[in-house]
Amino acid sequence: MRGHHTRIAVAITVEGSDEIATALQMARHEVGNGAGLVEWRVDALAEEAGALQSILRLVRESPAPCIVTIRHADEGGAWRGDDTDRVSLLEAIGASDFGPRYVDFEMAHLARSANLRQKVMLAVDHASQPRDLKTSLILSTHDFDGRPADLTRRLAAMWAEPACAVAKIAWKARSVRDCLEAFELLREAPKPLIALCMGAFGMPSRVLAAKFGAFLTYARPEGDPGTAPGQPTVSQLRELYRFDALTRGTCVFGVVGWPIEHSLSPHLHNAGFGAIHFDGVYLPMPVPPEWEHFKASLHAMLDFKPLDLRGLSVTLPHKEHLVRFVRENGGRLDPLSERCGSANTLLVGADGALEAVNTDAPAAVAALAVGLGLDPDASAQLAAGIDVARVRDGDSIRRQWTARRVAVLGAGGVARAVAAGLSLAGAKVVVFNRTQSRAEALESQLHNQPMPGGGRAHVVAGRPSELGCGCFHAFVNCTSLGMEGGPDSKASPIEDDVSLDGSVVMDTVYRPMRTPLLRLAASRGARVIDGSAMFVRQAEMQFERFTDRAAPAGLFQGLLEVALGA
Numbered sequence: 001m002r003g004h005h006t007r008i009a010v011a012i013t014v015e016g017s018d019e020i021a022t023a024l025q026m027a028r029h030e031v032g033n034g035a036g037l038v039e040w041r042v043d044a045l046a047e048e049a050g051a052l053q054s055i056l057r058l059v060r061e062s063p064a065p066c067i068v069t070i071r072h073a074d075e076g077g078a079w080r081g082d083d084t085d086r087v088s089l090l091e092a093i094g095a096s097d098f099g100p101r102y103v104d105f106e107m108a109h110l111a112r113s114a115n116l117r118q119k120v121m122l123a124v125d126h127a128s129q130p131r132d133l134k135t136s137l138i139l140s141t142h143d144f145d146g147r148p149a150d151l152t153r154r155l156a157a158m159w160a161e162p163a164c165a166v167a168k169i170a171w172k173a174r175s176v177r178d179c180l181e182a183f184e185l186l187r188e189a190p191k192p193l194i195a196l197c198m199g200a201f202g203m204p205s206r207v208l209a210a211k212f213g214a215f216l217t218y219a220r221p222e223g224d225p226g227t228a229p230g231q232p233t234v235s236q237l238r239e240l241y242r243f244d245a246l247t248r249g250t251c252v253f254g255v256v257g258w259p260i261e262h263s264l265s266p267h268l269h270n271a272g273f274g275a276i277h278f279d280g281v282y283l284p285m286p287v288p289p290e291w292e293h294f295k296a297s298l299h300a301m302l303d304f305k306p307l308d309l310r311g312l313s314v315t316l317p318h319k320e321h322l323v324r325f326v327r328e329n330g331g332r333l334d335p336l337s338e339r340c341g342s343a344n345t346l347l348v349g350a351d352g353a354l355e356a357v358n359t360d361a362p363a364a365v366a367a368l369a370v371g372l373g374l375d376p377d378a379s380a381q382l383a384a385g386i387d388v389a390r391v392r393d394g395d396s397i398r399r400q401w402t403a404r405r406v407a408v409l410g411a412g413g414v415a416r417a418v419a420a421g422l423s424l425a426g427a428k429v430v431v432f433n434r435t436q437s438r439a440e441a442l443e444s445q446l447h448n449q450p451m452p453g454g455g456r457a458h459v460v461a462g463r464p465s466e467l468g469c470g471c472f473h474a475f476v477n478c479t480s481l482g483m484e485g486g487p488d489s490k491a492s493p494i495e496d497d498v499s500l501d502g503s504v505v506m507d508t509v510y511r512p513m514r515t516p517l518l519r520l521a522a523s524r525g526a527r528v529i530d531g532s533a534m535f536v537r538q539a540e541m542q543f544e545r546f547t548d549r550a551a552p553a554g555l556f557q558g559l560l561e562v563a564l565g566a
């Protein structure tokens with residue numbers, strides 16, 4: 001059903017007649033926010049005495065065309081009564097002078113008896129009503145555990161039912177790959193179809209319903225848990241994901257990681273796309289930690305060409321997986337990803353060509369360059385491994401970095417990228433880590449590596465006692481100390497007795513922006529740079545690669561500060 005404008009249906013649960021006024025108010029609010037349909041979920045209300053009048057009031061006063069659903073308990077609803085009573089109620093609702101635009105009924109129940117089917121037909125078949133006032137049938141099927149094994153058979157049965165005006169299939173996704181099957185169903189649907197995946201893996205199906213021409217997508221009212229797991233709010237769909245702007249040709253981007261629900265990247269990239277009128281959308285794509293999950297999810301998304309996947313941000317714990325994936329699939333690695341073995345960006349050409357890029361390290365180096373009074377853009381280029389001869393004033397910037405000693409605290413993924421980037425810029429890097437052997441492993445991987453345009457990288461492991469030597473121009477925290485929800489949010493990786501006066505102290509942790517380390521450093525006369533500087537720059541660099549356009553100046557920083565309450 002391509003070409004159809006996909007509407008947003010806000011699903012509102014009404015459990016009793018005392019909730020009707022509030023429910024109507026909620027509906028008015030959400031229709032004001034842009035919902036085009038209201039689904040009245042009256043599973044419990046339908047069991048009350050006087051249910052018919054209550055439901056008809058909801059329909060009559062509904063601020064937008066509506067769907068009435070009395071969902072049975074065995075398909076995720078609260079109705080536990082008899083099917084005949086339920087259908088009699090639907091029949092009376094449908095027969096009223098102001099029937100709803102749709103009633104929803106489950107395929108499995110319709111198929112149970114010819115008598116029941118006959119009665120459902122009566123609920124939607126009123127020859128006397130004008131066509132545009134008629135109630136039509138949404139025939140639905142749900143699986144809250146996973147993809148139903150007989151999904152194809154269920155759909156075929158719904159297509160074969162003459163009274164089915166719209167078919168709906170919803171199941172709990174076990175991976176983002178399930179969404180691709182929903183898109184395939186939408187592409188092949190002979191009649192209007194709603195195909196949605198529930199749960200955290202299903203968000204792409206809820207948003208990209210618009211790209212693939214679904215009949216509608218459901219949303220929950222603000223402050224409400226929703227009628228199914230994973231429903232976004234109307235505002236999230238329209239403001240965050242720019243639902244109304246999505247077209248069949250919209251390019252898809254996303255952030256792959258585990259966990260991913262708190263990622264701020266969708267807020268930045270989608271706002272950026274909107275600001276430059278770029279036909280793209282950026283989605284959270286949770287992928288469990290193991291390599292096999294990463295590999296299978298990426299292959300599936302890349303192989304499904306109608307998705308138009310053009311790029312991904314890749315975060316914990318998949319940055320090394322990305323390098324491996326691109327290597328194994330004949331893609332290109334930028335010099336930095338090649339050197340440090342981890343990348344945070346996947347670019348997919350229109351011809352399917354893959355490129356892995358690391359924007360974390362150039363972003364960190366550029367942020368630190370600002371603190372040290374060096375040219376940030378040229379520093380970022382050097383850190384990305386671009387030949388010094390191709391960088392404006394490259395020789396001079398490299399010399400300035402060569403005169404800087406930087407202490408990198410930590411030896412994990414971020415530390416490795418930052419140490420690689422700093423050493424490519426020319427800095428003398430000393431790595432300090434709780435587990436000394438990991439710092440030494442970094443030294444053996446990065447030290448003495450040839451630099452583009454000549455020279456050798458300087459990365460050595462430091463002993464804890466050397467941290468206080470007073471000979472560092474800058475300190476960069478790449479441990480997770482100080483991070484909200486990390487191993488110790490109150491701790492600082494630098495002891496009180498280390499002299500910081502006159503140096504630059506940068507944190508890569510950005511939640512919170514003011515970490516214990518930065519508070520200590522500021523009180524000791526150091527110049528401090530918070531983790532938002534690196535986060536914003538790495539996102540801006542990704543954005544530029546995704547769209548071939550610069551991110552609007554200041555936009556990402558402003559959004560991040562709002563999101564972090566800074």
Ligand code: NAP
Nearest residue numbers: 410411412413414434435478479480487508509531534535
């Ligand atoms: P990782 O690979 O897990 O490494 C964690 C590092 O922290 C290791 O060096 C570890 O030391 C050290 N550490 C952990 N707990 C410690 C403790 N209690 N005491 C001392 N050291 C401890 O993590 P990662 O991927 O490198 O990420 C590190 C941080 O970077 C994250 O917390 C995140 O906030 C930040 N980050 C920022 C950005 C940005 O754009 N600003 C992007 C990504 C990440 P051992 O080796 O001894 O275990």
